[in-house]
Amino acid sequence: MVENTSSSQAVAESFDPLKDNSPYGSGAASSDDAQAPPHVNDPWIEHSIEIRRGLQRLDRKQWWLWSSAVMIILLLTIGMASFAFPSLMRLGEGTYSFFLSQAVRGLIGLVLLFSVYTVYQQYLINKIRGQLADQMDSVAKVEMLTHEVYKLAVLDPLTNLHNRRAGEQRLVEEIARSRRYVRPLTLILLDIDNLKQCNDQFGHDAGDNMLRSFADRLRRAIRGSDMAVRLGGDEFMVILPECRAEEVRHVLGRLDGLQIECAGNKVDVTFACGWADYQPGETAQQLLKRADDALYADKRSGKERGPKRFVFPIPAPSV
Secondary structure (H helix, E strand, O other): OOOOOOOOOOOOOOOOOOOOOOOOOOOOOOHHHHOOOOOOOOHHHHHHHHHHHHHHHHHHHHHHHHHHHHHHHHHHHHHHHHHHHHHHHOHHHOHHHHHHHHHHHHHHHHHHHHHHHHHHHHHHHHHHHHHHHHHHHHHHHHHHHHHHHHHHHHEOOOOOOEOHHHHHHHHHHHHHHHHHHOOOEEEEEEEEOOHHHHHHHHOHHHHHHHHHHHHHHHHHHOOOOOEEEEEEOOEEEEEEEOOOHHHHHHHHHHHOOOEEEEOOEEEEOOEEEEEEEOOOOOOHHHHHHHHHHHHHHHHHHOOOOOHHHHHOOOOOOOO
16 A cells, blocks of 8 residues: 555543542653654764764864963963073083083973874874774664664554554563552454445555554544554454553544545545453463454444444453
């Protein structure tokens, strides 16, 4: 399918029980951050540019400092030579004049050698600093490529939600956490009803637009500690830690009323849903199977989508 950008309707945040008050919510990655689309202005590249600019400013200040030091040393040398010059011209003082002349010449020579050594060390420092800046650029590029590979590995390219493999791995982790700390965990499966009809009537571009719009609405309907997953095709999964089954209706209510525009026509995006809460002792496959059974039961029911959908029986929360 051709993947174009699309916009979706904003969703009002009005459900208090699903606010991110989970003790594990602060440790979970934000869905907006984890699913941010790739951008040319990668933070690592920007950070590297800022470091390079800072090094350049440091170079200018350091050069000014050392130039001033060399100038002062040269002025000091000239001053000492000017004071000693009259004594050097007095030939009658003999030995004293000779030793004073040698001392002044030696001092001038040491000052000049120190100046040359200082300039050489400054050159070496600047060379090392340039190499360090180049290495930081290389590291930044590697980090950017690593981030891109990570997104290719765990994100769905069309919707920018997590893919099936990342979702299944996260589900196993959340089950282990729920079992260890005796916390509620709910799994939702969603299936868009009219994706095939949209593809047949308006083309695959419209179908892609429907998927992206639904994914964007789904991302806005959940907390940062939750995870939205595209399983494939028109199927989606939502993992809700610290959420009981009776609270799912609030998430689903935020998904209602979505419309997209196709060839000048408003098309409603409807979906079937099924959910299940984690029961102690069951595996990820068993939890998925119960949620999948609930999804297909909702499909077979043929009920009208919308608020009446919530007549669907809610599983009893785990103890």
